[in-house]
Every structure is written in C-alpha cells, then in structure tokens.
Amino acid sequence: MRREFLRVRNALTEDDIRETERDVARRALELDELAKARTVAAYVSVGGEPGTGALLDALRARGTRVLLPALLPDNDLDWGAYDGAASLTTVRHPGKMALLEPGGERLGPAAVLEADVVLLPGLAVDARGMRLGRGGGSYDRVLARLEAAGVRPALVVLLHDSEVVAHLPQEAHDKAVDAVVTPSGVRRF
Numbered sequence: 001m002r003r004e005f006l007r008v009r010n011a012l013t014e015d016d017i018r019e020t021e022r023d024v025a026r027r028a029l030e031l032d033e034l035a036k037a038r039t040v041a042a043y044v045s046v047g048g049e050p051g052t053g054a055l056l057d058a059l060r061a062r063g064t065r066v067l068l069p070a071l072l073p074d075n076d077l078d079w080g081a082y083d084g085a086a087s088l089t090t091v092r093h094p095g096k097m098a099l100l101e102p103g104g105e106r107l108g109p110a111a112v113l114e115a116d117v118v119l120l121p122g123l124a125v126d127a128r129g130m131r132l133g134r135g136g137g138s139y140d141r142v143l144a145r146l147e148a149a150g151v152r153p154a155l156v157v158l159l160h161d162s163e164v165v166a167h168l169p170q171e172a173h174d175k176a177v178d179a180v181v182t183p184s185g186v187r188r189f
C-alpha cells in the first residue's frame with residue numbers, strides 16, 4: 001500500500017505541489033484549533049507531500065511557535081523551532097529523501113508535549129482516522145509519548161484528496177488522528 005501511494009505522489013508535477021501548498025495552507029488556517037494554538041508541531045514537506053512551506057510561514061507570521069522534527073538514529077524525533085526558511089538545514093539520512101530540519105537548538109523528543117496542535121505527515125488516512133505513515137514508526141512514538149504524558153493536542157494529518165480512503169489495515173499501536181486537511185477541505189474523525 002505504501003508503494004502504491006508513493007507511486008501516485010511521484011507522478012505529481014511541481015505545479016501540482018505548489019497548488020496543494022497554497023490550498024492546504026488556506027484550508028488548515030481555517031481550523032479553529034490552529035487559530036488558538038500557541039505552539040504547533042509541524043514538518044517541512046518533501047517529495048510529493050502536500051507543500052507545507054506556506055503554512056509554516058503563515059503560522060509564524062501570526063506569532064504561533066512552530067516546532068519541526070529532526071530524525072534521530074532510532075527513528076524517534078527530536079524537535080527545534082522554525083525561524084524562517086533560512087533557519088533550516090538539509091540533512092541526509094541513509095536510505096531516505098533529504099530532509100529539511102531545524103538548524104538551531106535541539107529541544108529534545110519531549111518538546112512535542114508543548115504542542116497544542118500536531119500536524120502529521122502520512123501517506124493515507126481512512127474513515128476512522130487511522131493513518132498510514134512511511135513505516136518508520138516515528139509518529140507512532142510521538143502519539144504514544146503524548147498519551148503517556150496525558151496531553152491531548154489536536155492531531156491533524158495533511159494529505160492529497162486521493163489519500164483519504166475507506167479503510168486501512170490497523171495495528172495495535174496505531175492511534176487515530178482527529179482530522180485530515182486536503183486541498184479540497186477539512187474532514188474530522
């Protein structure tokens with residue numbers, strides 16, 4: 001399933017990605033949870049992911065604190081603040097696409113507990129809000145950490161329209177998200 005969703009993304013053009021960047025930002029900024037959030041955990045899109053750059057800059061311009069992940073050797077995520085495109089650094093993790101990660105101070109994996117909203121990457125989501133990720137388990141760990149700490153930020157996955165599907169296989173550790181934002185709108189679970 002991952003391979004098939006990635007194949008569809010790989011066929012997208014630069015224009016498609018730019019368009020989704022604008023539309024996903026516009027739709028996401030309509031979310032009440034984002035308007036109220038003081039801290040948002042986000043990510044810098046890569047490859048065929050819906051673009052997140054416009055959304056990151058809009059949040060920052062509003063005065064929202066934006067945290068971005070940095071991949072650790074065990075696939076857990078560290079976090080750092082987003083201070084504009086110039087604050088990002090390109091990191092090559094073996095076997096993965098080059099990622100843009102925060103270049104400044106690293107705040108530690110627990111920094112995500114400060115987020116009022118977590119924006120998650122993914123490959124697909126189903127009608128129950130079960131998310132298919134890239135398979136590293138990074139965000140599964142983030143969600144487990146939030147649950148263990150008893151904090152409950154809004155969980156929002158950003159996807160293309162075709163990636164909202166009826167049903168995905170579920171494993172015991174999978175946790176549902178609250179909403180999906182696609183270029184055509186917001187769906188809540």
Ligand SMILES: Nc1nc2c(c(=O)[nH]1)N(C=O)[C@@H](CNc1ccc(C(=O)N[C@@H](CCC(=O)O)C(=O)O)cc1)CN2
Pocket residue numbers: 006043044045046049069070071077095096097099121122133134136137138139
């Ligand atoms: N933009 C973005 N940042 C992110 C994630 C993500 O999914 N998207 N992550 C989410 O956890 C973490 C990084 N994990 C990643 C895991 C795999 C690949 C990757 O390039 N995978 C290849 C396939 C590799 C393979 O076949 O094994 C790919 O998906 O094309 C990238 C990031 C944190 N930052």
Ligand SMILES: Nc1ncnc2c1ncn2[C@@H]1O[C@H](COP(=O)(O)OP(=O)(O)OP(=O)(O)O)[C@@H](O)[C@H]1O
Pocket residue numbers: 121122131132133134135136137138139140141144171173174
């Ligand atoms: N809380 C956790 N702590 C450590 N490992 C975990 C945790 N949750 C899941 N994993 C492991 O991570 C691996 C990948 O899980 P899964 O296939 O569900 O990833 P995914 O949800 O697609 O990816 P991601 O969460 O990075 O988007 C599995 O081997 C799983 O056992």
